[in-house]
Amino acid sequence: MTEHFDALETRDPGQRERDLMARLAAQIGHAKSAPYFAESLRHVDAAAVTSRAALAALPLLRKHELIALQKVARPFGGLAATPRTALARVYASPGPIYEPEGRGADPWRLARALFAAGFRAGDLIHNSFSYHMTPAAWMLEAAAKTLGCTVFPAGTGQSEQQVAAMADLLPDGYVGTPSFLRILLEKADTLGIATTSLKKALVSGEAFLPPVREALAARGIKCFQVYATADLGTIAYESAAGEGLIVDEDIIVEIVRPGSGDPVEEGEVGEVVVTTFNSDYPLIRFATGDMSATLPGASPCGRTNMRIKGWLGRADQTTKVRGMFVHPEQIQAVARRHSEIRRARLVVTNPDAGDVMTLRCEGSGGEGVALAVAESLRELTKLRGEVVFVASLPRDGKVIEDARDYGTGTT
């Protein structure tokens, strides 16, 4: 029988949706107490944002914008709703991007993911994320406290001492990157130290490929992924069912077409956009830059929330064509100008050593429409390109496909 962290996980999906939408208006209103959202949502009536459609009409906030916003208004770009003096901690991620942490018990909501990975009260956790500057280790720290686990704050590096501590302390589980876990296990092998106490792991921070998972399983360690970011905390997590990642209960996830804020169709690849209910750092439609897609159906583990497929690439498909930057936003702008286009995809090739752009449009348009679209394309990108109408485009989230041959094909 599957255990669950709480009753929220097994809610009727319709009930969950009603619960989330019922909380949304208040959170939008709360976000507007932060200067950034006071400005970006100044024309938005918070009380009216009670549906996914209303949410989808709000502007996105892209992760890469944080650097510039924070430069102008230290430290949080006007995005924090809690005064700095009332925070528990401040983190610095590469960029630099600073993240505020409030004084709540599990502000990044990792406890649910840790529970789904099999961790329980009394377990000793060997935490190999870094506690210095960046928040990953701290997210797990708060989760461990919430579950009632004991933590050995191992941190990064010092692999020989970490293995020695494992041998002496006999941790039940590991949290950290999967690659560092492999480094520790190989070091243990070299030193002739058994690590058989380790039975489970919650991993994050990098791709977790099936061969790595299998190699760890062969050593008796059941590994589960959590998809979390420094700004948002948990987005989705794996359960023993082994089917995709289950979305966290306290956020709203949208999958949108890269370069736009428009939700894609069910199952289509797009950018992960998250709205949190974090009261200290209320991010509204935060575009992660990661691509994923929903996985249809319900998890056999009994958790009823939306599932996603995990990381399917970076959403920022900006590329350079004949020395000029082309952004997905520009391609979406071309598509929006012409009602004949349902979906567009710019394919860049270099058949004869020179860059060639072809805008493939899903929909139906005659020669006149194609010429008009080509004109829009030139106007918005300052580059000429061919326009072709096709019956259907793949649902892979690609708005710009770089199909150039960078190898021997250009000689």
Add this chain to the structure above:
Amino acid sequence: MTEHFDALETRDPGQRERDLMARLAAQIGHAKSAPYFAESLRHVDAAAVTSRAALAALPLLRKHELIALQKVARPFGGLAATPRTALARVYASPGPIYEPEGRGADPWRLARALFAAGFRAGDLIHNSFSYHMTPAAWMLEAAAKTLGCTVFPAGTGQSEQQVAAMADLLPDGYVGTPSFLRILLEKADTLGIATTSLKKALVSGEAFLPPVREALAARGIKCFQVYATADLGTIAYESAAGEGLIVDEDIIVEIVRPGSGDPVEEGEVGEVVVTTFNSDYPLIRFATGDMSATLPGASPCGRTNMRIKGWLGRADQTTKVRGMFVHPEQIQAVARRHSEIRRARLVVTNPDAGDVMTLRCEGSGGEGVALAVAESLRELTKLRGEVVFVASLPRDGKVIEDARDYGTGTT
């Protein structure tokens, strides 16, 4: 007007002593719930330990013994009173020595020291102790939470990023080693970054010499020391009065003659021995290996507790004489055998390239006594030595004085 962390600090000294002694019997009884003390104190009636004299009759536990005790009984050598599964964290200090941390709010009692250093609710603390494996950073972390400060967990290393974070976040104060603070300030100078937000610091972990304190004061940073260890937490801390270190309110400090558990006279140098009221890790008469001495009088800051002079060397004066180890315990054993000896000090010289031992005894004894003492010395150390009676020995805590010339004097 001086502010105080709580009313305990300004208690009438007699009242404090009665308060501490009233708590002692219960703590001894509690310690006996841990296997180590159940054995070491098996003949002790906990209820009768209600005075310093009764406490001084209990055995010492020396820090260096922890390594061997923990090897036999992982992880805490039978010294923890809380099961591992109910702890918040486990740390590893060099040795290795593992330390248990309970789930209390400020288990290492650093909040009092942080307050005395001028830190207040809402301050942003740049914490440059390491959070990885060892407990120092965590001790400050719990203290900061208790006071209501915000922490930037900087950790060690990455000095350039630390300075950049200082420039962006404008911390009010620093905690860490004084030498790393100097490294950060020099790096800031090199990069042309102002660090004028920094006004105070709580430093620990190494000697803090007057020129360093003055150099930091000249940059507008008021620095205060806390004397704390990984096993005990705060032992004593500085206040704005600038006179020695004030003993923490929740421990009992004794200064004993090195090699014995006997309290020295008021003001005499000796080893710092601490008894804590920590319920998770109840250390009874824990001999730190550090030497200090009480400072007579009361602090002008209004805190009425006993003051100590700070670190005055290591208590372990074990040395090698003619290839044989001689321990302070052996010298104390010689002194105890002869009632004519009030105090003894072994002086080792090498006048003619060979080691010579002279036991200088404070007291009065004729030639017959001196011969008997020399016989005891030979029996207990397996080494011959001269015995001299003198009227008085210096009160500097030295039981073994290595006065050998290791330079050019031996040719």
